[in-house]
Amino acid sequence: MEVSSVMNSSEEQGRPAEPPVTGTGILGSAISRAAGFFAFWLALTDANSGDLAAGLAAAVAATWASLRLMPAEQWNLNPVKLARFTLHFLRQSIVAGTDVALRALDPRLSLRPGYVVYQAQLPPGTKRNAFCAVMSLLPGTLPCGSAEGNGLTIHCLDVAAPVVEQLAAEEALFLRTFGGAQRND
């Protein structure tokens, strides 16, 4: 979730109802992204008043670049769901780190590495990239490129583990939190 935290604050105004991204949606994104960048600048400079002008210019430039590189998109965020996802993600980070640490320190080095193909529900795009970033920090999984169809090739530390089921559960939670794929079903 941390991956998308930059966008979280930025897309909150982009509520649904209107079709994909309207002019006001883009303006809303621009304003909230600029506010986020400026807040980051304040944190970095301890809100030193001598640096405010440079910070404003940097925030404008960063917003321009971010809109070019990552166009405004609907994220429909709900703070409660987001908090729940964050907690879940932190718990999974602890599980993931402990899991790998124990495997590394285990004298028998219990690894059964291999590839698994996971059919993602999310279509290619920013959200799927965000999900891949989350996945790379989950226990035992590491996305390494796309596969046939809408598949993702996942490298796992233990192919005997129910990797596909775990990923399906993670993706379902991701979809519930960030609003989903534009599926036509």
Add this chain to the structure above:
Amino acid sequence: MNLALDIFTVSAVSAGALFFLAGTVGLLRFPDSLTRLHALTKVDNLGLGLVVLGLLPQTNGLFGALKLVSIWLLVQLSGAIVTQLIAGTVRRRGSNG
């Protein structure tokens, strides 16, 4: 109160250092590039998280804390993305080194 915070800092930072050590052991022991990537990203992310968490009570106010948390978020973000790029390259080349 200060003593309690100091004890918290020492324990959390030590726990973080232990995870970094385990990650390094994994980097040396794991058999190929992809398994080594698992060791680096996951363990270092948790280790750095614990170090940041432990240092939070020692910061000089809100801005110091925000800076520390930003460091952790940026490392997480770059780790999550760079790992996938390296993993994709390794898979395409089929190298096992």
